[in-house]
Amino acid sequence: METPTASPAAGIEAADDAPWLTAEEQRLWRAHLDVCKLLEYQLGRELQPHGLAMNDYEILVVLSEEPHRRMRMTDLAAATLQSKSRLSHQITRMEKAGLVVREGCPGDRRGLYAVLTDDGWQTLRKVAPDHVRSVRHHFIDRFDSDQIAALYEALGPVAAHLRALRGRG
Amino acid sequence: METPTASPAAGIEAADDAPWLTAEEQRLWRAHLDVCKLLEYQLGRELQPHGLAMNDYEILVVLSEEPHRRMRMTDLAAATLQSKSRLSHQITRMEKAGLVVREGCPGDRRGLYAVLTDDGWQTLRKVAPDHVRSVRHHFIDRFDSDQIAALYEALGPVAAHLRALRGRG
DNA sequence: CCGATAATGTTGAAGTTTGTACAAAGAGTG
DNA sequence: CACTCTTTGTACAAACTTCAACATTATCGG
Structure with missing residues (x-):
């Protein structure tokens, strides 16, 4: 097991x-x-009834937190720790689903923004409470506050170390 | 980030x-x-020069720890937390690579064993020290022994909870 | 301003994973 | 024994990811 x-x-x-x-x-x-x-596995499973995968959800969240609910493709790829190629396919799928759209970038004619649509925003609004419930039930609420602090103190630096590595490679 | x-x-x-x-x-x-x-990502990356993916490595380890370096497909799928379908494909690939073979199961004519080949064993032997080095460098050695204990105390029950859920669904 | 170099994203093909349906063999029951 | 129900593992198709090649636009040095 x-x-x-x-x-x-x-x-x-x-x-x-x-x-x-x-x-x-x-x-x-x-x-x-x-x-x-x-x-x-479990979080994905509980997201499924909403028709979203974890990747979709993560992207919705990241975009929703940005100033104009938009982010450059490259930045979004970095924020979600995916390759640009993967993100491109991902956004194509989400665009088909109506959750986001691509918009050209005024200052830089190479660039594109992934922009949350109203539908995407409403979807997030509807799904987020359930997802947070899942995260609490299966993870966060299983620790007391000392453990939360201790876990972060331990894992935070590891995440930072790995993030630094990823940059170069 | x-x-x-x-x-x-x-x-x-x-x-x-x-x-x-x-x-x-x-x-x-x-x-x-x-x-x-x-x-x-990082562990996979460091495994790549050996021509293995994390999934391959994990299967080699599990098999290597079994009595006759073999395990029933279903059990192996459970042990590695994969679907049977996925494992089937995975073993097919590893069989092509010469790391494992499928062998019929004496008592149960439906069943198959995935069996570590000598090549698979030698590969593991060669790769394991490097992989352990990676695990230490990027994870284990970043905690002091109190943290190791505390982390396990926190994460162990979460793993148990999730494993129990998975069983049914 | 020009040319070389770098950055942004996409594409298409190959490889992997997932989900469902299936064939084959065991197990339980009358 | 026949019947049904379960378990084992595969196979196919659809979805997703990876990798390398590419077109386009920006940036930097002379």
Whole structure:
């Protein structure tokens, strides 16, 4: 039922500079992997009745928080940690669904904005409360406030480290 | 640079039973999402030179830990949290790559074992130290031992909760 | 101003994942 | 035993992601 991934597996030798994970380390690592996969699965599942996938939802949120509910494709790709190519396809699909539109960019004739449509906004408005309920029920509300602080203190720097790596590569 | 997903976004009302995330809750939630995405990206990237994807690696590990380096398809799908369909495709690819083979199941003529080949075992042997180094460098070694304990105490139950949900649906 | 270089996005093909339907074999029941 | 119900794994088609190539426009140096 667990999800191994960096295991000793009797018969294989670790590198000198990177010993196998201890039992405690390993169970944490596996818990993290499981939570990642399962949470995405579950949240996606609960979003499905609304006809949205996690990717769609994330984009709606990001756009909704921007000044004019719009963002340059490249920035949106960066904000959502996707490749430009993937985002382009994604936006094409969402455009077909009427959630966003592409609009040319005044100052830069190469650029495009992805813009939230009214329909997109209404959809978000309708879906957000349910999604927040999911996030609370399956994640946030399972921690007390000390844990919330401790988790952020631990995970925040990891996220920052990885974000920095991604930039260059 | 962050990855919103359950945000208030001025102008949308929360449900009565599920208020918006507080600032602390939200930054944790976003950190978690970012770590999930970025870590998978980075680990996958560092696995690439070995010609493996995370999925491949995970399957090698799971099989390597089994008594005869084999597991029934259904069990393997459950262990790796994939659909049976997806696993079937995955094993087909890995079989082509020579990492595993399918073997019939003596007691149950419907069943098949996915079996680690010698090549698969050697590959794991070669790749594992590097992967563990990655996991340490980008995740485990960024916490002190108190944090490791605290994180597991927090995440373990969440994983258990989500696993239980998955079973039924 | 021109030419080289870089940035913005898209495209199309190939590869992966998902969802549903299906064939084959076991299990339980009268 | 026959009948139904369940379990196992695959196969196909549709949806999604990745990768590399490309067209277009901006930017920088002489």
